[in-house]
Amino acid sequence: MVDELSLRLVPDALWEIVAPLIPPFVARPQGGGSAPADDRAVFTAIVYVLTSGCAWRHLPPSFGVTVPTAHRRFSAWVRDRVFEKLHREVLDQLGSAGELDWTAAILDAASVRAKKGGSLTGPSPVDRGKKGSKIHVLSETNGIPLVVGVSGANTHDSTMLQPMVAALPATKSRRGPRRRKPGKLRADKGYDYDMHRRWLRERGIVPRIARRGIERNDRLGRYRWKIERTIAWLTGYRRMTIRYERRGEHFAGFLHLAAALTCFKKLPT
Template structure:
């Protein structure tokens, strides 16, 4: 269990969350006087290898589903790019940052903005190339879409590709993509349809409040994913307490 009895586990939980929240380097933990940096990082790696952070996220989603229910009716996906000064696995030149090293996270959220799927790639990876992996990364069972209860997938114009339409069909999702054509967009605005894709922007905003995620310092893909899974878990567990 992630949260368990024993002072060593409490200290480990606290320090890992401290690193996630503040973005501080592991070696800076020495100043806390609670635990040595090597001990805290070793605990982090042990829990990573045991799948603790992914399980923490999964359990949070299960609790969220039990109490309020994941809003499967309207899903949204979008990618967010960030700096990765040290480079490493799943990084690449960031086209929005003068080609500097960067990483991208592709997030799937429910109708309230809670992250229910996540994968990473290089900053130069097109978002639609990560869509299938993002949908496959959901850690809890997804109910099937039916004519009585369809599941919509909201995407921006960067996903306006035939490949994306095939992926949506494979997953039984009704696709809602903002078209690239300007006149078509004006027609959509005049239809007074409710905006739904914005919740994924809120999901990225929640992630960015964890400063360890705002700038990627992990060279390894697995440690980077562990931090992201921990952040997703915190969001899911918090949202179950304060549903919208």
């Protein structure tokens, strides 16, 4: 049963992508010590925590990884940007297969409560001022997440437009050079500022940002509903619905892993 669960969480095709990204084990200079835990078992345990939302201390022993080892390895992999690299690697595979539509990109954000506070948090304007974080997502036309980020819940959405677009990765394409520039950028009224429109036009991106007091509300979701679906995909990983990590980079690590797993599900079989 455990083997079936592990294979469902981390199938062979996914592990083939992950394995080259894992930093090699470095033995202690003085020698000795216990044998290192299996990398795949550790990665599977981390995916289980992300998927189930369980606390680290409730990690089932059946994965063959102790709680301190799993958390220590997770922290090290966040520091080494393993989950960001995984996200980009899967995007490259999607691009090579012609599965990324660069006709337009879509930008949106969602707030989550931060139970224990910590870095990258702030008083949430939608949760009576309680500590929270905000998840920012930039997807391609069909909702595949290209860039994800975390900020305090009191961060205005508009301040993240330029950093998110600037962070677009140069992704492989089926033919020709790598691509990182969408034809258009779609966003809601929270990003309605002329400086952003000018900034986008200077970079050859056509702004399609809803205008406050002009565009009808019943038409605002005509194209942008896909980014809301993407955020629902990401928060479907239960660890993303409420932030328990005190360190913002750890929550961001889980977010990058969730984005990578979401992209992996879109790979052609």
